Amino acid sequence: MINIVGHKGAAGYAPENTLPSFQMAIAIGCDRAELDVRSTKDGQIIVFHDDEVSRLTNGVGLVSEMTLSEIKKLDYEQGEKIPTLQEVIDVCKNKIDLQIELKTNGTPELVNNIVLKNDIQDQVVITSFQDYLLKEIKQLNPNLKVGLLFKTDEVMSEIWNLMESIPLDFFAPYSGLVTKEFVDKAHSFEKSVYAYQVNKKELGDKLNEMGVDDIGTDFPKLFIKE
Numbered sequence: 023m024i025n026i027v028g029h030k031g032a033a034g035y036a037p038e039n040t041l042p043s044f045q046m047a048i049a050i051g052c053d054r055a056e057l058d059v060r061s062t063k064d065g066q067i068i069v070f071h072d073d074e075v076s077r078l079t080n081g082v083g084l085v086s087e088m089t090l091s092e093i094k095k096l097d098y099e100q101g102e103k104i105p106t107l108q109e110v111i112d113v114c115k116n117k118i119d120l121q122i123e124l125k126t127n128g129t130p131e132l133v134n135n136i137v138l139k140n141d142i143q144d145q146v147v148i149t150s151f152q153d154y155l156l157k158e159i160k161q162l163n164p165n166l167k168v169g170l171l172f173k174t175d176e177v178m179s180e181i182w183n184l185m186e187s188i189p190l191d192f193f194a195p196y197s198g199l200v201t202k203e204f205v206d207k208a209h210s211f212e213k214s215v216y217a218y219q220v221n222k223k224e225l226g227d228k229l230n231e232m233g234v235d236d237i238g239t240d241f242p243k244l245f246i247k248e
């Protein structure tokens with residue numbers, strides 16, 4: 023059975039990367055919840071997608087130039103607050119696995135420390151579009167499973183070379199790039215395939231037929247019936 027990963031919690035039904043979104047992913051029965059992490063000016067890990075806060079909150083400014091207490095003053099339109107990684111773990115631990123996407127430099131060490139402190143390394147996988155961040159966290163903690171996100175044919179054709187320099191556990195392509203040949207080749211190297219942005223049932227079914235292991239979706243109810 024293909025695993026269903028709720029993107030940014032369950033972003034199609036609740037404000038992305040907020041505690042209600044993760045509670046929704048748990049209630050629906052997702053196999054994992056995906057989330058994005060960044061570090062604040064004072065070295066705290068928060069769960070937030072953008073480098074700048076204005077698309078999603080009532081504030082303006084770069085996350086990297088704001089302290090956690092400044093971040094906590096911001097509100098989503100729906101009144102939600104930007105959560106810390108610890109707050110998301112408190113909601114999700116032993117209820118749903120997490121797929122943590124490293125967005126910025128400085129996150130590997132801080133995220134690894136939080137994962138170890140909470141004793142959840144077997145409930146977590148790590149992704150990033152930045153191969154060097156995956157390399158860094160894997161060096162810090164070889165037990166963590168890491169997957170490289172990518173959205174171009176160029177990276178897709180290079181990935182077989184890349185996996186010699188970075189110990190990747192899985193590949194994480196944009197869904198539109200995936201072919202059965204790619205999935206078969208990944209499996210022949212014992213790498214699993216997570217395809218992201220799967221927001222249509224037909225696309226999910228097609229990827230399932232190709233043998234894709236995990237799909238990321240904003241709308242997990244398309245794939246998990248009550």
Ligand code: G3P
Pocket residue numbers: 029056058071123171218219238
């Ligand atoms: O899981 C993949 C997906 O989250 C990557 O893109 O921009 O939504 O973080 P983005």
Ligand code: CA
Pocket residue numbers: 056057058123
């Ligand atoms: Ca993400």
